[in-house]
Structures are given as structure tokens and as C-alpha cells.
Amino acid sequence: MTVAVHGVGTSHFGRQPHRDLVALAADAVQEAFLDAGTDDIDAVWVGTVFGPPGVAQRVLRAMGVTGIPVVTVENACASGTTAFAEAHEAVRTGRHGRVLALGLEQMSTAFAGAITPEPTDPEGRSGLALPALYAMAAARYLHLGLATPEQLAAVSVKNHAHALHNPRAQYSGRHTVAEVLASRMIADPLTLLQCCPTSDGAAAAVLAPATGGAREVTVRGVALRSGAPWNHRSPHVWGHDLVRRTAMDAFAAAELLDATDVDVAEVHDAFTIGEIVTTEALGFVAPGDGGKAAAAGVTALGGVLPVNPSGGLLSRGHPLGATGLAQLAEIVWQLRGEARGRQVEGARLGLVETMGGGVSVLDGNSCVVAVLEAP
Amino acid sequence: MTVAVHGVGTSHFGRQPHRDLVALAADAVQEAFLDAGTDDIDAVWVGTVFGPPGVAQRVLRAMGVTGIPVVTVENACASGTTAFAEAHEAVRTGRHGRVLALGLEQMSTAFAGAITPEPTDPEGRSGLALPALYAMAAARYLHLGLATPEQLAAVSVKNHAHALHNPRAQYSGRHTVAEVLASRMIADPLTLLQCCPTSDGAAAAVLAPATGGAREVTVRGVALRSGAPWNHRSPHVWGHDLVRRTAMDAFAAAELLDATDVDVAEVHDAFTIGEIVTTEALGFVAPGDGGKAAAAGVTALGGVLPVNPSGGLLSRGHPLGATGLAQLAEIVWQLRGEARGRQVEGARLGLVETMGGGVSVLDGNSCVVAVLEAP
Numbered sequence: 001m002t003v004a005v006h007g008v009g010t011s012h013f014g015r016q017p018h019r020d021l022v023a024l025a026a027d028a029v030q031e032a033f034l035d036a037g038t039d040d041i042d043a044v045w046v047g048t049v050f051g052p053p054g055v056a057q058r059v060l061r062a063m064g065v066t067g068i069p070v071v072t073v074e075n076a077c078a079s080g081t082t083a084f085a086e087a088h089e090a091v092r093t094g095r096h097g098r099v100l101a102l103g104l105e106q107m108s109t110a111f112a113g114a115i116t117p118e119p120t121d122p123e124g125r126s127g128l129a130l131p132a133l134y135a136m137a138a139a140r141y142l143h144l145g146l147a148t149p150e151q152l153a154a155v156s157v158k159n160h161a162h163a164l165h166n167p168r169a170q171y172s173g174r175h176t177v178a179e180v181l182a183s184r185m186i187a188d189p190l191t192l193l194q195c196c197p198t199s200d201g202a203a204a205a206v207l208a209p210a211t212g213g214a215r216e217v218t219v220r221g222v223a224l225r226s227g228a229p230w231n232h233r234s235p236h237v238w239g240h241d242l243v244r245r246t247a248m249d250a251f252a253a254a255e256l257l258d259a260t261d262v263d264v265a266e267v268h269d270a271f272t273i274g275e276i277v278t279t280e281a282l283g284f285v286a287p288g289d290g291g292k293a294a295a296a297g298v299t300a301l302g303g304v305l306p307v308n309p310s311g312g313l314l315s316r317g318h319p320l321g322a323t324g325l326a327q328l329a330e331i332v333w334q335l336r337g338e339a340r341g342r343q344v345e346g347a348r349l350g351l352v353e354t355m356g357g358g359v360s361v362l363d364g365n366s367c368v369v370a371v372l373e374a375p
Numbered sequence: 376m377t378v379a380v381h382g383v384g385t386s387h388f389g390r391q392p393h394r395d396l397v398a399l400a401a402d403a404v405q406e407a408f409l410d411a412g413t414d415d416i417d418a419v420w421v422g423t424v425f426g427p428p429g430v431a432q433r434v435l436r437a438m439g440v441t442g443i444p445v446v447t448v449e450n451a452c453a454s455g456t457t458a459f460a461e462a463h464e465a466v467r468t469g470r471h472g473r474v475l476a477l478g479l480e481q482m483s484t485a486f487a488g489a490i491t492p493e494p495t496d497p498e499g500r501s502g503l504a505l506p507a508l509y510a511m512a513a514a515r516y517l518h519l520g521l522a523t524p525e526q527l528a529a530v531s532v533k534n535h536a537h538a539l540h541n542p543r544a545q546y547s548g549r550h551t552v553a554e555v556l557a558s559r560m561i562a563d564p565l566t567l568l569q570c571c572p573t574s575d576g577a578a579a580a581v582l583a584p585a586t587g588g589a590r591e592v593t594v595r596g597v598a599l600r601s602g603a604p605w606n607h608r609s610p611h612v613w614g615h616d617l618v619r620r621t622a623m624d625a626f627a628a629a630e631l632l633d634a635t636d637v638d639v640a641e642v643h644d645a646f647t648i649g650e651i652v653t654t655e656a657l658g659f660v661a662p663g664d665g666g667k668a669a670a671a672g673v674t675a676l677g678g679v680l681p682v683n684p685s686g687g688l689l690s691r692g693h694p695l696g697a698t699g700l701a702q703l704a705e706i707v708w709q710l711r712g713e714a715r716g717r718q719v720e721g722a723r724l725g726l727v728e729t730m731g732g733g734v735s736v737l738d739g740n741s742c743v744v745a746v747l748e749a750p
Contacts, residue, residue: 054740067603071448071461120397121433224444226435361436
């Protein structure tokens with residue numbers, strides 16, 4: 001059965017310690033219900049990383065969604081897109097008729113600064129938090145001449161500029177490359193403006209069989225994978241191969257040979273280097289051309305293949321469990337032509353990619369890639 | 376496609392703070408792989424409540440299971456059976472060929488005493504921990520004359536006696552009703568021996584299409600539900616209706632009219648009153664007869680319908696995320712005739728029920744019921 005996204009919704013993104021997950025989730029779900037024209041659903045998948053046990057039932061109860069199957073999933077930064085993948089599968093196979101996928105996270109009340117790694121992991125033992133893991137990939141790109149500091153910064157400049165047109169983004173701004181490079185160093189060579197912020201938010205989508213409706217965005221294919229052991233001697237940095245393998249699965253499911261026909265994408269730019277590696281891994285640009293493409297405007301609004309028109313994780317924000325569904329909402333708006341000041345004109349095929357990381361002995365923890373098509 | 380359980384495995388259950396989740400999971404998974412005759416799997420669903428983010432990838436990596444889809448699920452005490460339900464669905468629909476379901480939890484290093492409720496819930500605001508929630512149901516049963524203190528205690532006597540034959544159980548013993556009633560009061564009328572202990576453990580199952588193999592236990596039906604708002608004025612205590620509705624779904628999936636043909640069951644006896652309410656909700660006994668049945672030996676080994684031959688949560692232990700798959704492992708052993716000293720002779724049809732609770736405004740958070748058939 002072909003599945004379509006019938007409605008999406010999100011909260012505002014940002015530090016919102018005065019609001020709770022019930023309020024954030026209600027913003028997203030009520031908008032998604034309104035968008036879908038119904039609140040009559042048969043099951044729910046909820047993605048969260050740090051939400052307390054039972055948080056799904058708690059927030060759903062507050063909006064009167066009870067008595068149906070509810071499954072909470074965790075897959076690091078890909079938790080929201082994992083909820084989407086599971087909801088999609090439930091509709092595709094006829095397990096349920098209409099399914100809500102919900103992602104939520106409140107980081108501001110739980111963390112100060114970077115998420116600390118588990119002390120039993122190699123990262124934990126060596127004191128490597130996630131910014132440092134990405135910084136090592138960035139340093140390798142610089143060392144091999146695959147990117148320059150200015151090209152890294154160009155990703156931040158682009159995504160902050162995109163977010164100027166996204167009223168729900170946490171941050172936005174007309175930064176220069178020099179300003180990005182001059183911002184406080186977090187993990188060399190990644191400066192503050194090259195790292196995603198601490199965010200609270202929620203996002204939701206209503207999935208049901210495709211009926212050819214004028215506002216239905218069709219799901220062409222979804223793939224989910226977890227990381228294989230990372231070959232540290234490979235020519236690729238950490239995370240590349242997981243994204244590439246997952247994308248190949250998603251393209252196969254969507255009956256595409258490659259990314260050629262993709263018009264717009266939301267990808268996992270938790271750090272600037274992440275977007276560069278991901279655009280290469282997805283085949284948007286040739287290996288080693290990710291930084292050049294960002295600097296040349298290829299991946300900017302108005303370019304050949306706009307990436308992260310919402311502002312991405314860098315600017316919209318990164319409430320972990322919500323991120324994947326926030327990416328999905330943006331692509332749905334883009335494919336319906338409803339993205340207002342940040343619309344990619346004529347976008348027909350969109351892609352969402354989220355990569356959850358954390359353990360360098362694995363090539364990423366988990367990754368989800370979805371391909372969607374305009375009504 | 377008909378699904379069968381091809382292998383199961385568990386760790387020892389008990390307080391094991393000196394072991395970690397990697398070691399506990401390895402015990403369960405390696406036994407399940409050996410039992411299934413293969414370690415070649417295509418996807419994994421992992422159930423845990425308090426396991427840290429990424430724990431699934433971490434424990435699987437340690438045993439060389441990488442590069443495939445991994446989804447971690449949380450559904451309170453039903454997290455393990457939720458992983459089972461999702462794995463079952465993946466095989467049933469042909470999404471994956473052979474799937475591992477894994478449940479794990481280390482409570483001893485995380486908690487001292489009862490799990491505290493969320494401060495934003497009615498329970499949290501009024502200081503009600505889970506033992507108190509169950510105690511209120513027990514008090515109501517006593518008040519209405521639906522059970523006596525001695526009948527409550529009989530459940531504990533029975534399950535501790537069952538566990539004498541389960542070498543992996545956390546506790547066991549030949550207690551008398553008087554001893555159970557004389558043990559320290561936890562939440563009136565529930566005494567210490569009527570409450571499940573703090574446990575660490577893991578359990579696993581390998582699912583694949585049924586091929587008619589001599590050791591394959593067929594999955595006849597699985598159902599998963601979350602709680603509806605609880606009508607406090609209903610004649611039923613908290614949790615009853617959720618278990619009943621989920622059981623009806625599972626019986627329908629298994630093409631059974633009711634529980635008549637069930638020969639052996641593992642049910643959620645986190646507290647003695649839980650088993651009494653559940654045997655009534657499942658239709659094993661008439662409404663109000665759960666306590667009498669326990670006291671009369673109906674639900675004991677050798678009785679008409681043995682319930683919790685493993686010792687149940689009360690005696691085997693209750694490592695939250697592992698519990699559902701530990702229950703499943705017991706039923707698989709029973710249906711294969713491999714349960715040694717606690718074997719229910721000639722058992723052909725088995726049932727697993729787990730109910731995850733915590734919020735009294737809902738009639739339970741989540742429930743899974745599965746019906747399985749002997750080879």
C-alpha cells in the first residue's frame with residue numbers, strides 16, 4: 001500500500017524551559033491533526049531520546065489520544081525519523097489505518113552544554129563528547145584538503161540565512177564566514193556557530209494510505225539502519241558509510257538509482273562538517289565536493305539542490321527526538337509549495353536524512369533516510 | 376506469514392550490580408542464538424525502560440551484531456513484550472526474515488526502593504509510588520469482598536514455590552500464607568513478599584517464519600494497546616479493562632473465542648493483586664474468583680491452569696524491559712516440554728501478558744498479550 005503524509009505540525013524550536021513536553025507536543029500534534037483534517041488515529045509511534053519513561057502516554061493523554069497502540073522508540077538523533085519509519089511501515093502493511101508519528105525532546109532542562117558520552121564507551125573513557133567526535137572528522141577533512149575552514153563556515157552562513165525565513169527557528173542571522181570562524185571555539189576546528197544549539201521542541205505527522213489528495217505528500221521509500229564497525233583506515237570519515245548504505249536502501253525502496261532527481265533535502269547538520277559529509281554520502285555532490293558546494297551556493301536556496309532550507313539543526317535547533325519529524329515537516333511544506341519565503345520552487349522530490357551518532361567504534365548508531373514526492 | 380519463535384535465552388535474574396547490561400544481554404542473546412541454531416539475523420527490536428540512550432547498539436556491538444536495523448522501544452513494564460510484538464510484526468509482514476527481540480534492564484544500580492512517579496502526574500503530586508497504586512486496587516478488592524488477605528498471600532506462596540524449580544529465579548521459597556502476611560508491610564495491604572523485587576536481567580528470542588520444525592513455537596496472535604481513561608466509578612479496578620481489551624484483541628488474532636484452551640500462562644504479577652485481577656481480566660476465572668483460584672491451587676502447578684510457573688515477577692524477578700521476554704522464554708520452554716521440574720504436562724497453548732502501568736488516570740499505560748502454540 002502506498003503511504004502518504006496527510007498532515008504535519010511542529011512547535012516553536014528553542015530553549016523553552018518554561019514549557020513542558022505536554023505543551024510542546026500539543027502544539028505539534030494539534031497542528032498536524034488540523035493539517036490532516038482529522039484527529040481520528042489508530043496508533044502512535046513516538047520518538048524521544050531523553051524523555052522519561054511513559055512520556056508518550058502522558059502527553060497523548062493530555063490531548064485525549066488514548067486506548068490505542070502506542071510505542072515509544074529511541075534511536076539517538078534519528079529517533080523522530082525512526083518513529084516515522086515505523087509509522088510508515090504500519091500503514092504500508094495495513095497494520096493500522098491512520099497513524100501519528102510524534103517526536104519530542106526538552107533538552108534545556110536536562111543538559112548544560114554537550115551531551116556527555118557513556119563512561120563505558122571509548123569516547124567516555126577518553127573524554128570525547130560529540131562535538132569532539134565531529135571535530136575529528138572536520139580536522140581530517142582539513143588535513144586531506146577535502147575542505148577548508150571557510151567552506152566549513154559556509155554551511156553555517158547558509159543555514160543561518162535560510163532560517164531567516166523560518167519563523168519557528170531557534171536562531172537565524174546574516175553571518176559572514178569571518179564571523180562564523182571568529183565565534184568561540186568549541187572543538188577545533190568547529191566554532192560555536194558550527195554547532196547545533198540546545199533545543200526544546202516537538203514535531204508530528206499523520207500518515208495514512210495515499211488517496212491522491214491534492215495536499216498528500218507520498219512516501220516513496222524509507223530505510224533504517226544501524227552502524228557497522230567503522231574501519232578507521234577507510235578513506236571515509238565516521239558516519240559516511242552508514243549514511244551512504246541507508247540512502248542506497250531508501251533509493252532502492254523509492255525505485256531511484258541515485259539522488260539525481262532530488263530537489264530539496266533536510267539532512268543532519270548537527271555540526272557543519274556533518275552536512276558536508278552527508279551531502280557527499282547521499283551522492284548530492286562528488287566525494288570531496290561537499291564543502292565547495294556549500295561555499296559556491298549549490299546547496300543554498302536558489303542553488304541547484306537546496307539543503308536544509310529550514311535552517312537545519314544548526315539554526316532551527318536540535319531537540320533530538322523531534323528533529324527527524326521537524327525535517328519531515330519542512331520537506332512536506334516544501335513539496336506542497338507552502339514554505340513561503342524559503343520555498344524551493346517546483347520541488348517535486350524531497351529527501352530527509354537523520355544520523356544518530358555517539359560511538360566511534362560503530363560507523364554511527366543509526367540512520368534513517370526517506371524519499372518523498374509532491375502531490 | 377505465520378511466525379514462530381525459533382530460540383529463546385535469558386540471563387540469571389537478580390541483583391547483579393557487578394555485571395553490566397552488555398554481560399547480561401550476552402547471556403540471553405547467546406543462549407537464544409544457540410537455541411535457534413543461528414546468529415544470522417536481519418533486524419533487532421530492543422525493550423528497555425531505564426537503559427541509557429544507545430544501550431541497544433552498545434550491547435549488540437559487543438556481540439558482533441551490527442549494520443542492521445535496530446529499534447529500541449519503551450512501553451513501561453511491557454517494553455520487552457512490545458519488542459516481541461514489533462519483531463513479530465516485522466516477520467509476519469515479510470519486512471525482515473529473522474529478527475531478534477531483546478529485553479534488558481539493570482535496576483539495582485539505578486534505584487533504591489520503589490520507582491518514583493513523575494512529579495507532574497497525579498501520583499507524583501500525591502506521593503503515590505507504584506506499590507501504593509496496586510495497594511489501592513488490593514484494598515478495594517478486600518473492601519468489596521472480592522478477595523481476602525489470605526487469598527492475596529496465596530499468590531505469593533504459589534509463585535515462590537514455583538520458583539523453587541527455576542534455577543534462574545531471583546527468589547524462591549516454601550512460604551506459608553502466615554509468613555507472607557507477616558512480612559514487612561510495604562503498602563497496606565501488600566506486604567514485602569507480595570511485591571516484586573529490584574532485579575537485573577536480560578531475555579531474548581529469535582523469530583522467523585514458521586517452517587513446522589520440531590522445536591518451533593508458533594505465535595498464534597499478539598496484541599498491543601495503551602490505556603484508555605480509567606472510569607474510577609467502574610466496577611473494575613485500575614488495569615483490568617486494559618488487560619481485558621488487549622486479551623480480546625489477542626484472542627481474535629489467534630482465532631480463539633476466549634481463554635478456554637490456554638494451558639499455561641505467564642502474567643504480570645508485579646504485586647499479588649496484579650495476578651488476581653489479571654486472571655479475571657483474561658477470563659481464566661470468573662470475575663471475583665481470582666483470589667479463590669489462587670488459594671485453591673487452580674492456578675498452581677498441577678492445577679487446571681498453571682499461572683506463572685517460572686515464579687513470575689514476584690519470584691523470578693522484574694527487570695522491567697527484560698520481563699516480557701523472560702515470560703515468553705518460559706512459555707516457549709513450557710510448550711516445548713523443556714521446563715523440567717516446573718513443566719505443565721501436555722501444555723499445547725500458552726499465553727503471555729504484561730501490563731505496564733504508572734498513571735492512574737489511564738487504565739494502565741500499555742499492555743501486550745500473546746498466544747503461542749506448541750510445536
